[in-house]
Amino acid sequence: MGTSDSYKPKTVTGSAGYVLEDVPHLIDYIPDLPTYTNPLQDNPSYSVVKQYFVNADDSVAQKIVVHKDSPRGTHFRRAGPRQKVYFEPDDVHACIVTCGGLCPGLNTVIREIVCGLYHMYGVKKVLGIDGGYRGFYARNTVTLTPKVVNDIHKRGGTILGSSRGGHDTNKIVDSIQDRGINQVYIIGGDGTQRGASVIFEEIRRRGLKVAVAGIPKTIDNDIPVIDRSFGFDTAVEEAQRAINAAHVEAESVENGIGVVKLMGRYSGFIAMYATLASRDVDCCLIPESPFYLEGPGGLFEYIEKRLKENGHMVLVIAEGAGQDLLSESIQSMGKQDASGNKLLQDVGLWISQKIKDHFSKQNKMVMNLKYIDPTYMIRAVPSNASDNVYCTLLAHSAVHGAMAGYTGFTVGPVNGRHAYIPFYRIIEGQKYVVITDRMWARLLSSTNQPSFLSAKDVIEDKSEDEPPTQILDDEQYSDDNMVNKDVSYTF
Ligand SMILES: Nc1ncnc2c1ncn2[C@@H]1O[C@H](COP(=O)(O)OP(=O)(O)O)[C@@H](O)[C@H]1O
Numbered sequence: 001m002g003t004s005d006s007y008k009p010k011t012v013t014g015s016a017g018y019v020l021e022d023v024p025h026l027i028d029y030i031p032d033l034p035t036y037t038n039p040l041q042d043n044p045s046y047s048v049v050k051q052y053f054v055n056a057d058d059s060v061a062q063k064i065v066v067h068k069d070s071p072r073g074t075h076f077r078r079a080g081p082r083q084k085v086y087f088e089p090d091d092v093h094a095c096i097v098t099c100g101g102l103c104p105g106l107n108t109v110i111r112e113i114v115c116g117l118y119h120m121y122g123v124k125k126v127l128g129i130d131g132g133y134r135g136f137y138a139r140n141t142v143t144l145t146p147k148v149v150n151d152i153h154k155r156g157g158t159i160l161g162s163s164r165g166g167h168d169t170n171k172i173v174d175s176i177q178d179r180g181i182n183q184v185y186i187i188g189g190d191g192t193q194r195g196a197s198v199i200f201e202e203i204r205r206r207g208l209k210v211a212v213a214g215i216p217k218t219i220d221n222d223i224p225v226i227d228r229s230f231g232f233d234t235a236v237e238e239a240q241r242a243i244n245a246a247h248v249e250a251e252s253v254e255n256g257i258g259v260v261k262l263m264g265r266y267s268g269f270i271a272m273y274a275t276l277a278s279r280d281v282d283c284c285l286i287p288e289s290p291f292y293l294e295g296p297g298g299l300f301e302y303i304e305k306r307l308k309e310n311g312h313m314v315l316v317i318a319e320g321a322g323q324d325l326l327s328e329s330i331q332s333m334g335k336q337d338a339s340g341n342k343l344l345q346d347v348g349l350w351i352s353q354k355i356k357d358h359f360s361k362q363n364k365m366v367m368n369l370k371y372i373d374p375t376y377m378i379r380a381v382p383s384n385a386s387d388n389v390y391c392t393l394l395a396h397s398a399v400h401g402a403m404a405g406y407t408g409f410t411v412g413p414v415n416g417r418h419a420y421i422p423f424y425r426i427i428e429g430q431k432y433v434v435i436t437d438r439m440w441a442r443l444l445s446s447t448n449q450p451s452f453l454s455a456k457d458v459i460e461d462k463s464e465d466e467p468p469t470q471i472l473d474d475e476q477y478s479d480d481n482m483v484n485k486d487v488s489y490t491f
């Protein structure tokens with residue numbers, strides 16, 4: 001049963017350029033597994049739904065804006081309940097683990113996996129792994145029942161705890177095997193999904209009947225393929241409170257400047273959407289958009305102009321912005337956290353000091369700067385209503401997929417439809433704000449800030465990111481502006 005060769009992507013092609021990037025299934029390496037009727041068909045809540053079960057051939061298109069002669073392109077398997085399942089409810093022993101940084105909605109996902117397994121499939125054995133990946137072999141477990149998780153969606157954080165580092169694949173899979181766990185639900189960001197992918201590989205190599213399902217989590221919204229990650233909406237909403245405070249402070253004094261630092265290690269989505277939503281922001285700086293301080297077209301010149309025009313200004317800066325400028329002036333670079341993520345210098349403090357230094361040196365005008373750092377406040381809150389509903393759908397889709405025998409997948413919405421996405425597509429790169437696309441142009445036009453780009457930069461950048469820009473001709477609020485720099489699109 002066990003197989004030592006590494007997993008090869010399952011790709012199915014069809015007519016007119018149709019490609020299905022399928023996810024693994026337990027029967028790929030354990031043939032002849034028995035199937036069972038899905039208990040949902042006798043569930044009073046669900047049996048009223050016409051066509052409740054997903055058609056086996058349903059798939060979700062990755063690109064929905066097409067031209068007359070466009071090939072049909074890449075598709076993913078549609079998420080949802082199947083007529084046949086590969087586990088008997090009494091035989092299921094599921095576990096849930098949360099890894100990486102916090103994000104609003106973690107508790108809702110945990111709650112809905114537990115309740116989904118209990119109420120939809122009659123599964124009674126669900127274990128919580130305490131403290132992230134290392135919890136599999138170094139910590140206690142928690143028994144999870146609908147009663148235990150009933151109220152947890154109203155709390156921030158994760159009731160299971162989380163951690164960075166500590167991924168020991170063999171010890172984790174040994175623990176899964178020793179405990180008789182056969183469904184593993186792994187909630188976490190890009191690092192976590194990388195970890196989930198190697199756990200799946202090892203489980204497959206050992207020939208175990210264990211389904212591995214990933215639920216993508218990242219407050220930075222930098223996971224590719226999926227429309228957006230849970231908690232992002234809540235974080236953007238929470239960021240408004242900090243921006244409002246910065247605006248009130250700035251407005252109340254002579255030449256007031258409010259500086260707000262928001263999360264975004266490599267991708268500036270939180271800063272960009274928080275700025276667009278607020279309309280009180282005069283300048284937004286993100287990692288994808290290099291900027292400079294001095295001289296014509298620089299930040300200082302713009303600040304002076306705004307203060308002269310308006311008497312106050314608000315600047316939003318993502319934590320990963322301007323790191324190249326900081327590294328010139330601050331030593332101790334190259335430090336990493338336990339997961340290997342680069343540790344960043346505090347750009348908010350740095351830029352605040354630079355602005356203060358500039359104005360005191362120039363002695364041109366009185367200036368009052370207030371720096372607000374709501375970093376952890378925007379991710380430690382409970383998820384808002386829309387994220388709660390979204391988390392429920394993610395959790396249920398993951399449960400349906402695992403019960404149907406799919407494994408080695410991450411679940412997430414692609415153009416509004418939930419799909420099962422193979423791990424390799426989620427972990428092969430990150431999603432970034434494309435500064436030559438329309439959403440960033442909207443931001444520039446709403447703040448009036450300089451683009452800090454020369455015409456030459458724009459031409460070079462456009463040629464790199466041509467495909468998504470070319471095909472983008474609708475004006476909807478969409479993620480079309482988000483592309484993965486590391487992945488080449490073939491449409
Ligand atoms: N390449 C990898 N292989 C295996 N495990 C990994 C890998 N990268 C990260 N991990 C593990 O995933 C967990 C979470 O990763 P981290 O980067 O901290 O957060 P996130 O999942 O939110 O990106 C950590 O326990 C880390 O050890």
Ligand SMILES: O=P(O)(O)OC[C@H]1O[C@](O)(COP(=O)(O)O)[C@@H](O)[C@@H]1O
Binds near residue numbers: 217
């Ligand atoms: O201080 P911590 O807990 O390491 O988290 C900080 C980092 O977490 C992030 O929110 C991203 O976290 P993930 O990698 O867990 O998604 C970054 O924006 C931030 O730099």
Ligand SMILES: [Mg+2]
Binds near residue numbers: 189190
């Ligand atoms: Mg990460």
